[in-house]
Amino acid sequence: MKKFAVAALAVASVASLAACGNDSSSEREDGVVRIGLVGPETGAAPQFYTDLVRPVELAVADLADEYGLEVEIVTVDDKGTPDGASAAVQQLLNTEDVDAIFGPPQSGNALQVADVIQRSGRPWLSAALAPEIMDESLDPNWLFRTNYNASDLSSVVAQYLFSGDSTVGIVHSADAYGQSGAESIEAEAEELGAEIAAVEAIQPGTTDFSAGISRLAAAGVDTVFLAITAGADTATVTKAIAQEGLAADRVVTNATILADFATLADPEQWENLVFIDPRDLTGDTVAGIAADYEAEYGEAPIIPTNVYSWMAAVDTYLQAVAEVGDARDFDGVREAMEGLEQVSVRDDVYEKPFGAGDHEIYEPEDPSQWIVFGFDGEGALEARGDLASCIADGC
Amino acid sequence: MDAVVSGIVLAGLYALVGQGLVLTFVTTRTLNFASGELLAVGGFLALGVGSWSWLPTPGKLAVVVLVGGALGAVVHRWLVLPFARGEHDSRWLLSTVGISYVLLNLFTNGEGANPQRVELTRNPGTVEVLGVGVNKQSLVIAVIAVVVTLALVAASRWTSGGVIMRAVAEDPRTVALMGISPRLVGAVAYAAATALAALAGVLWASEVGATPGLGVHVLVSAFAVAVIGGLTSFWGPLVGAVVFGVVVQVSAYELGALWGQVAGLALVIVVLVLRPEGLVGRRMEAKL
Amino acid sequence: MSLVLEKVASGYGRLAVLHGVDLEVPRGEIVSVVGANGAGKSTLAQTISGLLTTTAGTITLDGTPVHRLRPERRARLGLVHVPEGRRLFGGLTVAENVGMGRHAARGRRGDPDVVEHLLDAFPRLRERWGQRAGLLSGGEQQMVALARAAASRPRYLLLDEPSLGLSPRLSSEVFRLVAMIAEETGAGVVLVEQRVDAALRLATTGHVIEHGRIVVSGDAEELRTSEMIRKAYLGV
Numbered sequence: 032m033k034k035f036a037v038a039a040l041a042v043a044s045v046a047s048l049a050a051c052g053n054d055s056s057s058e059r060e061d062g063v064v065r066i067g068l069v070g071p072e073t074g075a076a077p078q079f080y081t082d083l084v085r086p087v088e089l090a091v092a093d094l095a096d097e098y099g100l101e102v103e104i105v106t107v108d109d110k111g112t113p114d115g116a117s118a119a120v121q122q123l124l125n126t127e128d129v130d131a132i133f134g135p136p137q138s139g140n141a142l143q144v145a146d147v148i149q150r151s152g153r154p155w156l157s158a159a160l161a162p163e164i165m166d167e168s169l170d171p172n173w174l175f176r177t178n179y180n181a182s183d184l185s186s187v188v189a190q191y192l193f194s195g196d197s198t199v200g201i202v203h204s205a206d207a208y209g210q211s212g213a214e215s216i217e218a219e220a221e222e223l224g225a226e227i228a229a230v231e232a233i234q235p236g237t238t239d240f241s242a243g244i245s246r247l248a249a250a251g252v253d254t255v256f257l258a259i260t261a262g263a264d265t266a267t268v269t270k271a272i273a274q275e276g277l278a279a280d281r282v283v284t285n286a287t288i289l290a291d292f293a294t295l296a297d298p299e300q301w302e303n304l305v306f307i308d309p310r311d312l313t314g315d316t317v318a319g320i321a322a323d324y325e326a327e328y329g330e331a332p333i334i335p336t337n338v339y340s341w342m343a344a345v346d347t348y349l350q351a352v353a354e355v356g357d358a359r360d361f362d363g364v365r366e367a368m369e370g371l372e373q374v375s376v377r378d379d380v381y382e383k384p385f386g387a388g389d390h391e392i393y394e395p396e397d398p399s400q401w402i403v404f405g406f407d408g409e410g411a412l413e414a415r416g417d418l419a420s421c422i423a424d425g426c
Numbered sequence: 427m428d429a430v431v432s433g434i435v436l437a438g439l440y441a442l443v444g445q446g447l448v449l450t451f452v453t454t455r456t457l458n459f460a461s462g463e464l465l466a467v468g469g470f471l472a473l474g475v476g477s478w479s480w481l482p483t484p485g486k487l488a489v490v491v492l493v494g495g496a497l498g499a500v501v502h503r504w505l506v507l508p509f510a511r512g513e514h515d516s517r518w519l520l521s522t523v524g525i526s527y528v529l530l531n532l533f534t535n536g537e538g539a540n541p542q543r544v545e546l547t548r549n550p551g552t553v554e555v556l557g558v559g560v561n562k563q564s565l566v567i568a569v570i571a572v573v574v575t576l577a578l579v580a581a582s583r584w585t586s587g588g589v590i591m592r593a594v595a596e597d598p599r600t601v602a603l604m605g606i607s608p609r610l611v612g613a614v615a616y617a618a619a620t621a622l623a624a625l626a627g628v629l630w631a632s633e634v635g636a637t638p639g640l641g642v643h644v645l646v647s648a649f650a651v652a653v654i655g656g657l658t659s660f661w662g663p664l665v666g667a668v669v670f671g672v673v674v675q676v677s678a679y680e681l682g683a684l685w686g687q688v689a690g691l692a693l694v695i696v697v698l699v700l701r702p703e704g705l706v707g708r709r710m711e712a713k714l
Numbered sequence: 715m716s717l718v719l720e721k722v723a724s725g726y727g728r729l730a731v732l733h734g735v736d737l738e739v740p741r742g743e744i745v746s747v748v749g750a751n752g753a754g755k756s757t758l759a760q761t762i763s764g765l766l767t768t769t770a771g772t773i774t775l776d777g778t779p780v781h782r783l784r785p786e787r788r789a790r791l792g793l794v795h796v797p798e799g800r801r802l803f804g805g806l807t808v809a810e811n812v813g814m815g816r817h818a819a820r821g822r823r824g825d826p827d828v829v830e831h832l833l834d835a836f837p838r839l840r841e842r843w844g845q846r847a848g849l850l851s852g853g854e855q856q857m858v859a860l861a862r863a864a865a866s867r868p869r870y871l872l873l874d875e876p877s878l879g880l881s882p883r884l885s886s887e888v889f890r891l892v893a894m895i896a897e898e899t900g901a902g903v904v905l906v907e908q909r910v911d912a913a914l915r916l917a918t919t920g921h922v923i924e925h926g927r928i929v930v931s932g933d934a935e936e937l938r939t940s941e942m943i944r945k946a947y948l949g950v
């Protein structure tokens with residue numbers, strides 16, 4: 032009896048091993064570029080997965096022919112958790128044997144897998160915002176970021192907030208994202224020798240924030256910075272601003288607001304709401320991407336900024352592979368990415384975006400590279416001008 | 427003054443949901459920990475029926491409330507009754523918490539975590555009350571909460587259904603001897619409670635958008651107000667909500683926004699220590 | 715027409731208390747069940763009304779098996795139980811308590827309603843009609859319990875120690891009203907009592923219960939007067 036059980040177990044495990052081998056590591060074909068995408072297909076924020084996979088598909092469809100490459104996309108689910116991300120990246124590296132990794136899109140998960148990917152020695156492209164993911168002192172450094180990083184944004188936002196004769200107040204979510212957002216602005220303020228008049232935190236999901244706003248008003252605040260995780264909470268805060276009649280000249284937030292704020296708030300609340308982004312979100316390129324995206328998937332992009340960043344990542348990577356001629360020559364591809372003359376997202380062109388010690392596509396030092404966006408009377412996005420001119424003449 | 431007015435208006439939403447908690451607690455000595463997610467169901471139902479242009483708004487509201495009520499009866503039948511087989515059986519706690527997680531995950535996977543705009547019963551803007559600007563939708567919800575409270579108090583005093591409910595609250599076994607099924611009373615209470623949660627869900631989703639987590643924060647506060655006011659009286663949630671709302675807002679105005687929530691929950695603990703039956707609740711009579 | 719128990723067993727969880735009880739209660743008759751403390755009298759009453767589950771045997775009401783029905787269903791069929799300690803709804807008024815009793819009579823309008831007669835016979839309840847039942851005296855509470863039972867239009871009435879905690883004078887008042895209800899409604903009555911003498915005087919048939927078994931049954935008057943039985947089972 033016992034013997035039989037052992038034998039059955041053995042047969043079963045061999046069978047399952049065989050099954051594993053069959054379906055997951057499909058034979059690599061020579062000459063095909065194999066890109067591994069990792070993102071939260073399940074979990075609390077599946078939109079980050081959706082708007083990783085779709086833009087990569089769209090960009091590959093555009094660029095593979097242009098560069099004369101055959102490209103295969105492999106996706107794995109990180110479940111939105113650091114553990115899930117570790118397992119997913121292991122699978123991409125070991126089982127799938129991909130040539131490059133795109134993702135995970137969420138900073139915490141990207142941070143979790145940074146060491147593993149760096150040690151694996153394969154090109155890694157990321158649109159996650161956390162500055163900590165990037166260690167530019169590494170040699171070789173396999174990570175290329177095609178989005179801005181949060182600390183660069185903070186320094187740009189601070190330039191804007193503390194320009195002129197402003198009294199600045201901060202509202203941040205009482206979570207890790209909000210706290211670090213507020214802290215980085217506070218740090219920038221210290222560097223600039225500027226004062227922050229009041230800081231208020233909002234509990235995610237709070238139903239009323241009039242108390243927080245009235246405290247900002249009492250402190251004489253006329254310029255508000257919002258570091259808020261969810262669009263619904265941003266709506267709660269701007270509602271309170273309207274309700275309490277806080278006379279704020281500028282309410283500055285960031286592009287995550289696009290995810291859902293505009294569908295929730297009413298026009299009176301977006302009036303002087305602005306955010307700063309390095310991409311020309313109202314330009315033809317973004318509009319064209321949105322149109323193609325909608326034609327393909329039947330809905331508008333969920334996180335347009337991520338869609339843009341991942342398309343930039345595809346161009347960065349495929350261009351380099353085409354230059355080297357072999358996706359398996361990881362070192363060569365990395366060096367080629369560092370030396371690219373330009374990276375484009377359709378008609379938008381970034382000249383010499385990377386270098387040997389520079390793996391970030393955007394630089395904070397040049398205010399003219401950054402654009403101030405607001406909303407018009409109908410709630411449509413509008414560009415108010417580049418940061419340099421906004422600081423100089425107001426906008 | 428600002429803080430007091432906005433505290434009272436804010437309290438309406440919590441009172442409305444808290445009323446549902448009282449309904450089920452009084453009749454079955456159980457609480458539905460999935461009320462928050464059922465509230466979110468109300469928000470999503472509002473999205474769904476929003477596109478039925480042939481149905482006028484009151485009809486759409488009625489559909490949401492009725493579906494909510496039916497879900498409440500289902501929860502009672504399959505998740506509470508089998509797990510509340512006597513005074514010492516508290517498995518209903520696990521089963522309702524369990525289903526709340528299941529619903530939260532289902533919604534997140536099915537609908538995504540992003541808020542979706544709900545147009546049904548939308549009242550944007552602010553109005554002045556006693557010289558204080560308050561959110562219109564919150565005011566509407568507060569008025570509804572007061573009306574619902576008065577209706578429940580009146581019904582429990584003067585209708586035979588209300589008498590039965592008070593009798594069940596005292597002694598469900600003996601109510602069975604009167605030819606009345608305490609299980610049916612429980613099912614009706616769950617249906618009514620969930621209908622209220624769904625109604626609150628529609629109203630609140632119209633303000634902040636429908637999300638899977640719509641009810642999570644609301645339920646915590648609703649528990650707080652029900653405990654403060656007392657789980658055994660229909661005046662409880664309203665009284666508790668006003669006290670809670672004012673304490674939250676005054677401390678938020680005085681100490682900072684985050685302290686409001688802390689003060690509110692601290693108040694719950696104070697009440698639990700000093701007056702466990704709540705401000706207007708009755709001490710539970712020795713029974714069974 | 716009668717209420718018949720055959721080999722009925724029941725108890726509390728794993729604790730078996732009743733062991734094969736046989737009992738027949740004809741309509742219009744008063745049957746008394748007497749026994750020492752802990753003998754199983756209340757357990758018997760609760761098993762008949764359905765508050766406790768029948769683990770073996772059958773209970774039929776005018777030929778209909780009822781031992782699988784929930785207590786509320788049995789009450790609707792006219793099986794009315796006045797539990798030990800009365801169990802009024804203390805927060806409800808007298809009127810509301812009696813009104814609760816009426817729910818069990820739904821659908822049986824044909825059976826006589828003797829609430830008015832009971833109130834005439836015990837007018838103090840009328841004066842207390844709007845008061846909370848919890849504030850009444852013990853005697854008044856027992857009368858409310860009887861009125862509540864009468865409002866259910868009983869076909870069979872289970873009375874568990876109606877004289878509990880009452881003075882001898884009030885007890886005989888209660889027994890007088892029990893006899894009146896039995897006569898006017900024509901219900902069969904199971905009267906569980908520790909006041910053996912008074913109970914057996916009222917009843918036609920008597921049963922002595924001991925350790926969950928009926929050990930002696932017979933004519934009530936004979937049981938009442940038998941020295942042997944009084945000494946052996948009732949400790950009087």
Ligand SMILES: Nc1ncnc2c1ncn2[C@@H]1O[C@H](COP(=O)(O)OP(=O)(O)OP(=O)(O)O)[C@@H](O)[C@H]1O
Pocket residue numbers: 726729731749750751752753754755756757758798908
């Ligand atoms: N709820 C209960 N759980 C467990 N055992 C019980 C319970 N109620 C009664 N018993 C036990 O069942 C047995 C019979 O109790 P029962 O109440 O039927 O006696 P009784 O004849 O009515 O006594 P009394 O004259 O004191 O009312 C006793 O041994 C008692 O301890």
Ligand SMILES: [Mg+2]
Pocket residue numbers: 755756757798874875
């Ligand atoms: Mg007894």
